[in-house]
Amino acid sequence: MDDKNRNPERDREREDNFNVGEMIIRVLVTAIVVGIAAYFTPGFTIDGIWSLILASIVIGVLDHLIQKFTGVSASPFGRGLSGFLVAALILYVTKFIIPGFHISVWGAIIGALVIGIVDAIIPGRAM
Structure with a gap:
């Protein structure tokens, strides 16, 4: 395709x-x-279900912000110990933002492990 025929506005959309x-x-x-x-x-x-959906949005936003500012992705197995700890921290912090989302410190640690296992099975990027 010729560059003259390209529509930058349509490409942006x-x-x-x-x-x-x-x-x-x-x-x-x-x-x-x-x-x-x-x-x-x-x-x-x-x-x-609404707490779960809101928590998913918050987890995605927190993951994006942490990755943008620190370069560490919250992938429990993909990034080693730092990714595992970031995933646990994101889960724990989410409890302070979303009503109906309850997690203990140990629950966040075990939850990050379970998320890492499930993330390896389900296609797509969870955190």
Whole structure:
């Protein structure tokens, strides 16, 4: 395709749509993974679907901010000990932001481990 025929505005719209679609998929995958982790983790409960969805959004935002400012991704197995600790910290901090999201310190640690295992099985990036 010739550069003269390109429409930068249309290309930007496609990128924005892709990012929004990608973000929705990430929130849904995160909700599934966090829901599974809460089910299998002692000291980790979520009161309802809306708390789970809001927590997924908060987890995604916190992960993005931490990755942007520190370069550390909250992938429990993909980034080693630092990713594992960041994932546990994000889970624990989320309890202060989202009502209905209850997690203890040990629940956050075990939950990060469960999320790492589930993330390895479910396609997509959870945290």
